[in-house]
């Protein structure tokens with residue numbers, strides 16, 4: 001009998017209950033719950049066509065710790081590079097693997113094509129549009145740090161990239177949360193994703209709003225979040241983009257608009273660009289706990305899909 005697998009391509013594919021379950025399970029992993037080896041006997045492909053430090057290491061380590069074996073593919077390894085279609089690649093791999101964690105840096109539709117079979121789970125390890133596993137790790141970090149997510153207020157400063165998009169699709173599932181996005185003009189969150197996030201917000205009594213300036217920053221916030229200015233696989237055609245981005249830099253004066261807030265960053269960081277060294281390396285930064293949460297959250301994702 002052919003098993004049917006679950007995929008994680010977009011957070012919009014997850015019910016509120018599934019999303020909250022994965023986050024809660026990630027928190028249990030962070031606390032060191034005895035997980036055993038539920039993936040024992042499975043083989044997982046880990047395919048990164050684009051650079052990765054955290055996501056690749058987190059999913060590889062999580063898979064191994066849960067008892068899976070992994071096959072790792074770099075950007076030059078698959079016949080995709082010689083013209084094999086993504087659909088054929090998915091069909092073939094599905095006959096040999098139980099799951100595939102893939103960062104293609106292309107469209108989310110590419111990942112849906114890989115997932116157009118029902119034998120192998122596909123996990124989006126970041127597409128141009130969305131970085132779902134990052135948001136799950138971010139929510140795991142918040143839940144662990146604050147003891148819960150309901151009612152948290154988050155200020156996100158910087159490009160409305162794949163990280164921001166996923167955060168909007170995730171945080172809005174929790175009642176009473178607020179996500180204030182301040183993105184440079186012309187570099188906002190994908191409008192379709194924002195519409196979807198506003199829909200979740202309306203359903204859950206939460207809020208998401210986007211502005212393109214740094215005036216009247218909302219306070220008090222629980223979290224101030226930023227992201228680097230160079231999003232993977234993209235280039236900025238506007239030669240003045242740094243001038244547009246500069247006001248969204250996070251330094252002590254920005255963090256101090258909310259004296260109780262912690263600082264988060266999806267990393268990698270460029271000190272002196274999107275964030276000052278004092279903030280990133282300072283006592284209010286939980287950015288490296290957040291990086292560690294990728295491992296705990298990856299375990300929860302793999303258990304949900306494959307375990």
Ligand SMILES: NC(=O)NCCC[C@H](N)C(=O)O
Nearest residue numbers: 054163230231232266267268
């Ligand atoms: N934590 C990560 O997965 N970092 C990788 C880069 C994320 C960032 N949003 C980017 O697209 O460059």
